[in-house]
Amino acid sequence: MSGRVVVVGAGHAAGTFAALLRQAGYDGELVLVGAERHLPYQRPPLSKTFLAEPATQWLREAPFYVENSITVRLHETITLIDRVAHTVETSLGQVLTYDALVLATGARPRMLDVPGCDLPGVLSLRTIEDAAALRDGLAGAAGLAVVGGGYVGLEVAAVARSGGVPVTVLEREDRVLARVASPALSGILAAHHRGRGTDVRTGADVVAFEGDADGVRRIRLADGEAVDAGTVVVGVGAIPCDELASRSGLLCRGGVVVDGAARTSDDAIWALGDVTVRPRHGGGEPMRFESIPSATEQARQAVASIMGKPSVEPEVPWFWSDQFDLKLKIAGVVAAPYDTVLRGEPATGSFALFHHHGGRLVAVEAANANADFMAGRRLLASNRPVDADRLGDPTVPLRELALA
């Protein structure tokens, strides 16, 4: 295929897609249009290493884009898609024709709509600039409050605490990671954070940020209590940037709806990454995955589809998170109903929670337990029956359970 492929966005999904499209032999024009000022970079390290000196991990170094004839237009957005004429218009007024259009517009942090949410020092974390602001804020701040006990929030809390900063985590639900992790993992991680001096509060409903022109001073909770903080990070989820798609008449349902080839409701338009609502391995309701592996898989799907190559095998969803000394890896979707088997010992810092239902694995949550994680991922991919007793018996080798 020749012609021109235009990618809306220049983040991780867009950059990966562009590299894979060239790998697949596409020799037409390839243009990325990104709202940020930077070439595609690795976003996961931002919440894991933001206290260190700024050392951006580029997805690819700058010469790569020149060598591979990939045009990257930065600090520019697409304002209009003409699906009939196959053109897009950029914020600089330029019109580009496309043979294939790829939407990789990502997501943006959800903000808390409460009084004081625009005070200096109330931050979120998505971009290089956000990470720098957080680092600067913590340098002089009295303490950090993290609003939202999700994965990003807990990673930020762990890094700050490791750097000696007093940290409070405020979670509205009755446990951290309420929507994304099992109760067992929530409990283990909350204890892990508390054991390192972080004040983890659940059932904490933030109603206001209070302070003055210099910035935020404290957080007010629904029960009237105040929590002092010189810096606040709000990590209460992300909103898919699907406005352009929606405005263009593409099917959106809490994100751009795509099929297993990453194709939208328009045959000439694909979508990738955080902005998409996508089919799941093994069936179930389509959902949004905010993870690198999902974005990579969709990039491969779109490349195969655009190049007319065989479709790619669906993958088991997974992601990773680092918190203190715990390297967490989660595969599958942790969604009730399930029963849980523990393998290993949380107190040692190496363990895995295998969640199963109807004799099949539904998810595995592993910490410093790569073999358990990989075995779980294989079991999820094969959907072979599992025996919960054997799974929880450390004398039964994982090889036997997953490979034999």
Next chain:
Amino acid sequence: MPNITYQLPDGSEQTVDVPEGQTVMDGSVRNNLPGIVAECGGSCSCATCHVHVAPEHMALFDEPMDEETELVEFLDGACERSRLSCQLIVSAECDGARVVVPDTN
């Protein structure tokens, strides 16, 4: 600069320069060779940079840590010459080393 040869999933071969101190994964990513996905950026997390090192070149690289061994054990196409290329740091002695990139990343 050391030369590393990659046998790609389609059977073809590419030889590229990899600066000392960089990894076999870095050399593949920088040259956009197919097969090594490297989605975690080289933090020994994702196991998408699996290679088979030529038998005579295994000793050119540091022994794997447990973290890597455990990931590799459960990969498709794993064998005793399997390594994660993000953990293969290239030194001057590695010049001429050869890896096979399996079609399973």
